[in-house]
Amino acid sequence: MAKSVGHDYNEEFDYLSLKTNHPLSEALDTHGDGESLAKVGSAPARELIGAALNKRVQGVDPHDCEAGAEDAFFVADLGEVYRQHVRWTKHLKRVTPHFAVKCNPDPMVIRLLAALGTGFDCASKAEIEQVLSLGVHPSRIIYAQPCKTTSYLRYTAKQNVTQMTFDNSDELYKIKQIFPHAELYLRIFTDDSASMCRLSQKFGARMENTKQLLTLAKTLGLNVAGVAFHVGSGASDPEAFLRAVRDARAVFDQAAELGFNLHTLDVGGGFCSETFEDMAAVLGRALDDYFPPHIRIIAEPGRYYTSSAFTIACNVIARRTVEDPEAGSKSYMLYLNDGVYGNFSSIMFDHQHPVPQVLSTKRKPDGYKYCTDLAIEYSIWGPTCDGIDCIAPKWTSAETLDIGDWLYFEDMGAYTKCSATRFNGFTDQHDTIYVSSEPGTMEVVGM
Incomplete structure (x- = not known):
């Protein structure tokens, strides 16, 4: 079971940290270190x-x-899912993956990833319901849907799934009315032109609008706790992560000027197995350059784990x-x-x-x-x-x-x-x- 939510934010998410001595990792790593396991033929x-x-x-x-x-x-090889997780922990130690359930809501995959300590990216009531039904703590779920169904939002409030994204003023008014205590992440526009499936044409606040949205959130008394972005599903340009991290840093600074204390950056998905190391290298350097260690970093990989x-x-x-x-x-x-x-x-x-x-x-x-x-x-x-x-x-x-x-x-x-x-x-x-x-x-x- 996930440990209960405490008052200290770092304690609250400690159980999600990707530690090399994770007890399940020790149990499964019959080949020695993570690197050799990931290279199993x-x-x-x-x-x-x-x-x-x-x-x-x-x-x-x-x-x-x-x-x-x-x-x-x-035929599903759960061992491949596990090896991908080991690979992730080796190359993106700072980043806690939240599996994108929409990619493949297979119950055995979700059970395995839950046991490995990942979080979950859910976009609907059904996805949230499925993950909760497997015993996952609500604090391990992010409702990563900037434009939410009103009744689904009421459901998440009842289930205490507090983390969620937004990218427009109308969504802020909706959240104020239904779930004013939610923990909000402002999703920003990114350049996803080098991805297989572009998302920024539908979601993401442009940089010229972010301060206005933060100001409105402050006026409404809402809790903006972080920034989110997504460089597109199946991304192929590592520099897209660098540009997005820079923009996220600027929004963090805007929020600080307004009195917000942002603590989380969600770097979204876009990870492919074939290009993972190249992407991770650029993203990892960018995170270290622009965000100090106390900032919590999460991501929303999907195809990376299951394809x-x-x-x-x-x-x-x-x-x-x-x-x-x-x-x-x-x-x-x-x-x-x-x-x-x-x-x-x-x-x-x-x-x-x-x-x-x-x-x-x-x-x-x-x-x-x-x-x-x-x-x-x-x-x-x-x-x-x-x-x-x-x-x-x-x-x-x-x-x-x-x-x-x-x-x-x-x-x-x-x-x-x-x-x-x-x-x-x-x-x-x-x-x-x-x-x-x-x-x-x-x-x-x-x-």
Whole structure:
């Protein structure tokens, strides 16, 4: 259990500090120091995932099974989530991550991260409710939604979830009326032009308006406790963090002139596994240059934790042969039982390009990781009647795939099942098989 809130602010958030001797870290770190653990080879993890994938599909005969038995399913490696956490603590020691629940509200992921001492970034009543239901203390949640639903705000007040963001005057009047004792973080505009998903076109107070908003908050008697920013989901420019930290420092100074005592900086999300070290290096230096050690720093990583931890397997439900007599060529259209209206929504909403790989075929049932020279051309489609439901317009493989065969896609843990729909009556509920390539994590989540 999280320790109770005390009167001293530093004590209140002490349990969230990322200490290298975290008791759970000691229990799970069977490889010695955090650095060596983070470098555990990917081969054993992939073999573990592959075994789980194959065990499931070998038990399904799509030609003689109950309706839905061959539905798409996930395999989630909780060990990968843990390794990402170790990696974070090594490179961003000052920054306490608050996992962005919207990215992947998987209950086992949330349980694990809660046990590791992270906080949580929630944007709705349902997300807050889910996190609280798992025993997380309200002080570990930030309601990181600058424009909140009125009834949701009343709910957060009842649950004593005090930390929240704002970026406009109308929101301040709303908060004054419903939750005047909230702890407010002014979210500022940032340059997110180098991100996959831009957010500043919707949220963030411009620098020319920040002093006016702080003055209004002071007049209303509200508690502004910090500054927040977000450089965009899937950011690629480390300098965006530097510029945002500089702007946040200026707002801290404005607040001090008005009598506020700001104590928290929320550096938002935008972290990707592929560029994490580069981003962390720039952000870490900027924080040390502009913010003294007593300022609490938090962040809102999402995809960083979960993207590479989830793999999905899909069944080929139909095949269409496309022949070109003039060219003397033949290709195939493969139709899977999942698509862009389902777990491949990341193609539409998150600019992702999932890569198909052969899991098994009738000719090679143990095809996981199978690789030869590429030969046969395919296009891959989802199951709905919409023409935009295309997973891959062009893909080549040495395998001749047919109805009943299986494909798998790695890196499917971010903005996938969280935005799946039931369009055309297809299910948005897909099984997740949990494995762990790190000892101890399954016990932590109660499995």
